[in-house]
Amino acid sequence: MLELDDLTKSYGDLRALDGVSFTVPRGTIFGFVGTNGAGKSTAMRIVLGVLSADSGRVCWEGQPLDVAARRRIGYMPEERGLYPKMRAAHQLAYLAELHGVSSGAADQAVRHWLDRLGLAERADDAVQTLSLGNQQRVQLAAALVHDPEVLVLDEPFSGLDPVGVDVMAGVLRERVAAGVACVFSSHQLELVEGLCDRVGIIRAGRMEAVGTVRELRQGREGHRLRVDVQGAPEAWADRLAVTVLEDGTQDGVRRTVLDPGDVGEQDVLDAARRAGEVTHFSRVEPTLTDLFRSVVSA
Amino acid sequence: MSELSAGATVALIARREITERTRERAFKISTGITLLIVVGAILAIKIFGGGPTTYDVGVGPGQQAVAQAMVAQAKQTDVKIDLTQLPDAAAAKDRLDGGDLDLALVDGKLVVKKDLNSELESLATFASQQVQAQQTLGDVGVDGATIGKALSPAPPAVETLQKVDPDRDTRQAVAFIAVILLYGQLISYGITVANGVVEEKSTRVVEILLATVRPRRLLAGKVLGVGAIGLAQLLLIAAVGVGTGLATGTFSLGAGVLGIIVQVLVWFVLGFTFYAVLYAAGGATVSRQEDLPNATNLLTFLVVGSFFAAVYASNAAGSTVTTVLSYVPPFSALVMPIRYAAGDSAWWEVLLSMGLLIIVTGALLSLAARIYENAVLQTGAPTGWRKALTGTSA
Numbered sequence: 053m054l055e056l057d058d059l060t061k062s063y064g065d066l067r068a069l070d071g072v073s074f075t076v077p078r079g080t081i082f083g084f085v086g087t088n089g090a091g092k093s094t095a096m097r098i099v100l101g102v103l104s105a106d107s108g109r110v111c112w113e114g115q116p117l118d119v120a121a122r123r124r125i126g127y128m129p130e131e132r133g134l135y136p137k138m139r140a141a142h143q144l145a146y147l148a149e150l151h152g153v154s155s156g157a158a159d160q161a162v163r164h165w166l167d168r169l170g171l172a173e174r175a176d177d178a179v180q181t182l183s184l185g186n187q188q189r190v191q192l193a194a195a196l197v198h199d200p201e202v203l204v205l206d207e208p209f210s211g212l213d214p215v216g217v218d219v220m221a222g223v224l225r226e227r228v229a230a231g232v233a234c235v236f237s238s239h240q241l242e243l244v245e246g247l248c249d250r251v252g253i254i255r256a257g258r259m260e261a262v263g264t265v266r267e268l269r270q271g272r273e274g275h276r277l278r279v280d281v282q283g284a285p286e287a288w289a290d291r292l293a294v295t296v297l298e299d300g301t302q303d304g305v306r307r308t309v310l311d312p313g314d315v316g317e318q319d320v321l322d323a324a325r326r327a328g329e330v331t332h333f334s335r336v337e338p339t340l341t342d343l344f345r346s347v348v349s350a
Numbered sequence: 351m352s353e354l355s356a357g358a359t360v361a362l363i364a365r366r367e368i369t370e371r372t373r374e375r376a377f378k379i380s381t382g383i384t385l386l387i388v389v390g391a392i393l394a395i396k397i398f399g400g401g402p403t404t405y406d407v408g409v410g411p412g413q414q415a416v417a418q419a420m421v422a423q424a425k426q427t428d429v430k431i432d433l434t435q436l437p438d439a440a441a442a443k444d445r446l447d448g449g450d451l452d453l454a455l456v457d458g459k460l461v462v463k464k465d466l467n468s469e470l471e472s473l474a475t476f477a478s479q480q481v482q483a484q485q486t487l488g489d490v491g492v493d494g495a496t497i498g499k500a501l502s503p504a505p506p507a508v509e510t511l512q513k514v515d516p517d518r519d520t521r522q523a524v525a526f527i528a529v530i531l532l533y534g535q536l537i538s539y540g541i542t543v544a545n546g547v548v549e550e551k552s553t554r555v556v557e558i559l560l561a562t563v564r565p566r567r568l569l570a571g572k573v574l575g576v577g578a579i580g581l582a583q584l585l586l587i588a589a590v591g592v593g594t595g596l597a598t599g600t601f602s603l604g605a606g607v608l609g610i611i612v613q614v615l616v617w618f619v620l621g622f623t624f625y626a627v628l629y630a631a632g633g634a635t636v637s638r639q640e641d642l643p644n645a646t647n648l649l650t651f652l653v654v655g656s657f658f659a660a661v662y663a664s665n666a667a668g669s670t671v672t673t674v675l676s677y678v679p680p681f682s683a684l685v686m687p688i689r690y691a692a693g694d695s696a697w698w699e700v701l702l703s704m705g706l707l708i709i710v711t712g713a714l715l716s717l718a719a720r721i722y723e724n725a726v727l728q729t730g731a732p733t734g735w736r737k738a739l740t741g742t743s744a
Binding site: 100101102122125131132134135138150194 | 557
């Protein structure tokens with residue numbers, strides 16, 4: 053289990069991290085979300101030891117991480133880091149060897165990952181001659197080539213085309229199924245929701261919410277109703293003490309998403325029926341995006 | 351997966367530097383060009399250095415006696431006169447205009463195109479006066495043998511108080527070329543180290559590296575790798591240079607040339623270590639290549655200053671300034687070989703001077719490593735030296 057315990061970090065007056073704690077058990081994916089500058093990269097760089105925390109600690113399997121233990125982490129920094137002129141395969145073998153992999157095993161791992169990521173043909177190309185998407189794949193391979201037990205990936209999906217996203221997601225699922233603990237940050241919340249076992253939302257250096265998406269939903273007040281009414285007048289719900297979140301008409305059908313608050317669901321349905329012909333009535337689970345918005349705007 | 355030892359890590363990093371840098375086309379081209387220049391310089395010493403100076407002198411009608419007197423006089427100095435017979439003054443003018451002649455003797459005059467070389471002038475003047483004196487003495491009935499004796503007295507013998515080393519000139523010439531090369535290696539490989547550090551910073555690959563490698567090992571591997579390339583290149587140049595020198599007979603190893611070459615190789619190792627760690631520290635304080643010159647201009651000034659000191663030393667071998675600079679690091683790296691070649695310093699002095707550079711480098715090493723460690727992960731605006739030293743963040 054990877055454990056971040058009460059990390060704090062300040063840059064002068066700016067409190068970049070303020071008591072950040074969360075855990076990532078083996079075989080799970082943790083999605084780390086937050087606005088730009090919320091502290092995601094700072095927390096990840098502290099895990100990797102390229103930045104030191106003012107207080108708090110990072111543990112792996114109960115032991116504080118030291119340089120030797122960090123060799124078991126695969127890292128993808130926010131701003132991509134590879135030698136531009138070095139050939140992809142050489143570069144990956146070099147990084148594997150630096151992590152303590154023997155040169156024979158390194159070559160084997162390099163071939164495996166280049167194959168798996170569809171880069172076998174590009175093995176001898178200088179990294180700078182590859183497309184951005186392929187550079188990103190090499191960067192992922194660089195994080196994987198020493199067969200790490202922990203993956204720390206800062207924005208691994210940014211800049212990938214849909215095929216690249218699928219490949220990346222597939223590889224992460226595969227590694228996690230093999231027992232790796234994975235934490236990654238992303239702004240693509242649908243992706244995070246679909247891929248992660250647990251999610252942490254950070255705002256201004258503080259963890260505002262940590263848990264499964266289901267747990268986060270339960271922690272939030274109320275749920276939502278979606279009501280589609282044919283021929284309903286605008287503001288049909290105004291007489292009810294509800295909060296209208298979305299309201300629009302298409303082909304004569306008015307779709308309203310509302311937070312019923314203390315109003316009963318059946319009362320909302322009755323009001324809708326009085327307004328017109330109800331074609332759709334359902335509870336809407338808030339998406340991670342909704343949860344994120346409510347946390348960030350709170 | 352096991353933790354690599356410090357040695358294995360440093361060796362791995364150094365090996366990457368060597369394979370990647372020697373693969374570059376620019377490296378191969380610059381090595382080739384340097385070799386050509388060295389071979390050319392040695393051939394130039396052979397062709398233009400030493401040997402007698404030769405003058406082409408045209409001889410007009412009736413000037414044979416003066417011409418022969420010039421040739422005879424020239425033999426006593428290290429000058430050679432080539433004579434060309436001219437039918438008349440017009441021919442002399444043509445040949446002078448064409449640049450075939452340095453001087454023409456016509457109708458008792460010395461005719462030149464523009465300026466008369468002072469050496470040639472004194473030779474010709476002396477010869478002409480001698481011929482006239484011969485004539486005058488002959489006219490008054492003095493016999494030939496007496497005239498010859500009177501006009502060509504035996505020169506006084508020269509007694510040398512200090513022993514002159516016949517190989518000194520060769521040694522100085524070799525030392526000068528070696529110091530130019532040493533200067534070139536120090537500045538270019540120092541800058542290579544700085545560029546390498548900035549490349550790792552600007553591409554952020556340093557984040558990945560330092561997540562698994564301690565900063566000092568990364569620094570040591572880089573300095574070692576780049577230094578090994580610089581030394582190997584210098585060895586190759588020395589081998590080709592010595593080969594050319596021996597093959598053309600420009601110099602022999604017995605003339606103390608080997609001692610200078612070995613010494614310069616050692617100076618490279620010491621001088622490079624001195625500059626490389628400082629260049630690495632300078633490189634670590636910036637995040638972009640375009641900020642690098644600003645961060646390292648003091649160092650570049652030191653290398654260039656050392657070179658000028660060496661040029662000065664080659665013209666003022668025995669001066670106090672030269673002696674002092676031959677001990678002061680890092681000037682000593684470029685000045686001492688010059689001083690040694692002039693025969694002004696003994697081996698123990700060279701070793702003492704090297705020892706001083708080692709001590710100063712040792713002291714700077716931990717300082718530079720600290721700057722590197724503190725600055726290499728700072729991105730954005732250039733890190734100030736003071737901040738880099740103390741490691742306090744913003």
